[in-house]
Amino acid sequence: MSKEKIAICEDLADIMPPEYHELVESATFGNQDRGWKDIGSSKELIEQHSLCAGCPESIAFRYILASLPAPENTVFVGSTGCTSLVFPHVAVQNIHSLFGNQNAIASGLKRALKCRFPDIEKDVVVLAGDGATVDIGLDMTMQSWFRQEKFTTICFDNELYANTGGQESGLMQKGFVAKMAPKGKNFEKVRLAEIARESGCAYVAVLTVSKPNRVEQAIKNAVLVAREVGPTFVQLYTPCILEIGKQSMEGLDEMKDAESIGGRFVQKEYITDEAQKLLDSIKEETKARKKAAKEAKKSVNA
Amino acid sequence: MSHYEVKAGPEAFLPPAAATMGNVLPDPGEAHIEGRIVPEEEAYEYCARKLLEAKVPTIFPGPLVLWKWNDHVAEKATAIRELANAVPMRLIPMADYRPKYPKIDAAVEINPNHPNLTIWHNKIDVCIFVGVHCHQANLALKMIRAATDCYTIAMCAQAGHEDACLSFRDATPEKIRTLIKAVEKLKSEGVKSQANDFTQFKMDRTGLIVKPS
Ligand SMILES: Cc1ncc(C[n+]2csc(CCOP(=O)(O)OP(=O)(O)O)c2C)c(N)n1
Ligand code: SF4
Numbered sequence: 001m002s003k004e005k006i007a008i009c010e011d012l013a014d015i016m017p018p019e020y021h022e023l024v025e026s027a028t029f030g031n032q033d034r035g036w037k038d039i040g041s042s043k044e045l046i047e048q049h050s051l052c053a054g055c056p057e058s059i060a061f062r063y064i065l066a067s068l069p070a071p072e073n074t075v076f077v078g079s080t081g082c083t084s085l086v087f088p089h090v091a092v093q094n095i096h097s098l099f100g101n102q103n104a105i106a107s108g109l110k111r112a113l114k115c116r117f118p119d120i121e122k123d124v125v126v127l128a129g130d131g132a133t134v135d136i137g138l139d140m141t142m143q144s145w146f147r148q149e150k151f152t153t154i155c156f157d158n159e160l161y162a163n164t165g166g167q168e169s170g171l172m173q174k175g176f177v178a179k180m181a182p183k184g185k186n187f188e189k190v191r192l193a194e195i196a197r198e199s200g201c202a203y204v205a206v207l208t209v210s211k212p213n214r215v216e217q218a219i220k221n222a223v224l225v226a227r228e229v230g231p232t233f234v235q236l237y238t239p240c241i242l243e244i245g246k247q248s249m250e251g252l253d254e255m256k257d258a259e260s261i262g263g264r265f266v267q268k269e270y271i272t273d274e275a276q277k278l279l280d281s282i283k284e285e286t287k288a289r290k291k292a293a294k295e296a297k298k299s300v301n302a
Numbered sequence: 303m304s305h306y307e308v309k310a311g312p313e314a315f316l317p318p319a320a321a322t323m324g325n326v327l328p329d330p331g332e333a334h335i336e337g338r339i340v341p342e343e344e345a346y347e348y349c350a351r352k353l354l355e356a357k358v359p360t361i362f363p364g365p366l367v368l369w370k371w372n373d374h375v376a377e378k379a380t381a382i383r384e385l386a387n388a389v390p391m392r393l394i395p396m397a398d399y400r401p402k403y404p405k406i407d408a409a410v411e412i413n414p415n416h417p418n419l420t421i422w423h424n425k426i427d428v429c430i431f432v433g434v435h436c437h438q439a440n441l442a443l444k445m446i447r448a449a450t451d452c453y454t455i456a457m458c459a460q461a462g463h464e465d466a467c468l469s470f471r472d473a474t475p476e477k478i479r480t481l482i483k484a485v486e487k488l489k490s491e492g493v494k495s496q497a498n499d500f501t502q503f504k505m506d507r508t509g510l511i512v513k514p515s
């Protein structure tokens with residue numbers, strides 16, 4: 001869907017709910033500099049969510065949707081889990097895939113979009129839970145990286161299977177006891193970021209969603225590198241407050257603890273030289289563009 | 303040949319999908335009336351009569367006609383409005399397929415997850431689905447047949463819907479206008495609309511600007 005198509009048929013516009021009028025009038029489609037700061041002042045691309053009250057996945061969705069470089073030309077591929085229940089509320093094209101198959105679906109989709117729209121940059125972004133990404137779907141996840149498929153994989157890491165009641169996942173920490181993993185986990189949390197790096201991802205980031213500016217940067221980097229260089233991976237800690245026994249207000253503290261020194265989610269990035277070069281040049285271009293715009297504004301005012 | 307008739311409900315908590323009962327979709331140039339394949343011309347007149355007989359005839363336009371995907375769609379939206387004015391019929395959008403929490407406003411919207419709430423609330427006895435994605439339409443049509451006595455009509459842009467009581471296929475603006483002509487013909491022969499008086503609601507960015515009645 002191009003941004004020109006985000007328009008309502010005139011003859012039926014007066015029966016459309018207000019949220020869609022807002023989407024047309026004040027969403028940030030087509031704005032090159034869109035980002036988390038638009039939240040609150042522009043129409044967001046998520047209407048409601050069906051997650052538990054206070055679930056950090058909901059804020060993660062909002063930051064990601066605000067940060068996509070070109071939502072009108074993005075297609076999400078989701079997978080079964082708590083995240084999949086959110087997609088019906090999201091104003092970005094999306095496909096639901098069989099649990100674990102998401103990176104295989106995304107590979108085909110990206111290639112098909114390239115053939116169908118050779119002149120338009122179409123971003124494909126996988127967004128799935130840790131169970132889908134690292135357990136049942138690990139084969140598909142890694143094979144897409146080996147093949148250097150050019151799309152972004154985002155993993156909402158809540159360290160267990162939340163949607164089915166708290167089973168052990170590969171990304172669960174060692175010794176953790178969950179409702180349906182009563183004996184405690186026997187082995188270490190899988191080092192998925194390192195697997196991603198060794199499997200050929202050009203950009204890898206691990207972080208929590210406690211700080212919107214960091215999430216924005218990681219998502220933008222990942223999508224832009226995936227366009228030009230190769231596969232990218234972002235692992236976001238979105239703790240399942242329900243399964244770890246926290247209140248709805250405690251998700252943020254949990255993330256802050258996990259990202260402090262010695263924690264499991266201290267922010268880290270792995271970037272190949274080629275990807276770094278690209279990101280540096282984009283940074284320079286953006287800086288020059290903003291400077292020129294500022295000067296143009298100044299000369300108009302003078 | 304199936305003997306399963308797709309009649310207005312309430313049929314049961316879980317009515318069968320008509321396809322599992324052996325009902326087939328019409329071929330181009332055909333339609334189906336309650337599961338019986340008929341030439342399209344026959345369906346226009348039957349449909350027009352159903353619309354005029356109804357107390358609360360209502361069109362449910364979906365995302366495929368609400369959004370201006372291209373000029374053809376915009377033309378279809380115009381034809382839908384003309385049909386609503388000609389009968390007259392209410393318009394209630396199926397703007398999206400969200401379950402809508404905490405509560406759907408049944409006076410001004412319908413979604414495939416709770417279509418019966420909108421039908422009950424507005425006492426809709428005949429409805430037309432148009433521009434709703436196939437699987438969402440099938441879901442809604444079955445639920446309506448299960449839980450309400452509403453007669454369902456699909457103005458489908460593709461191969462038609464077995465689960466509607468009456469279904470056209472390959473819908474275009476021209477076909478919608480042919481239906482309008484069938485309505486006008488019946489009216490000219492003295493058939494009067496039995497529709498209750500109503501006010502079509504209007505909305506803009508601020509919410510309801512004309513309340514439904
Ligand atoms: C092929 C298949 N296997 C198993 C399931 C059952 N299932 C549904 S959600 C889920 C767990 C999801 O865990 P995760 O990917 O971590 O997402 P979360 O709910 O934690 O966000 C499972 C196993 C399924 N839907 N499909
Ligand atoms: S079960 Fe956990 S991950 Fe799923 S919505 Fe609730 S808090 Fe979030």
Ligand SMILES: [Mg+2]
Nearest residue numbers: 129130160162
């Ligand atoms: Mg999980």
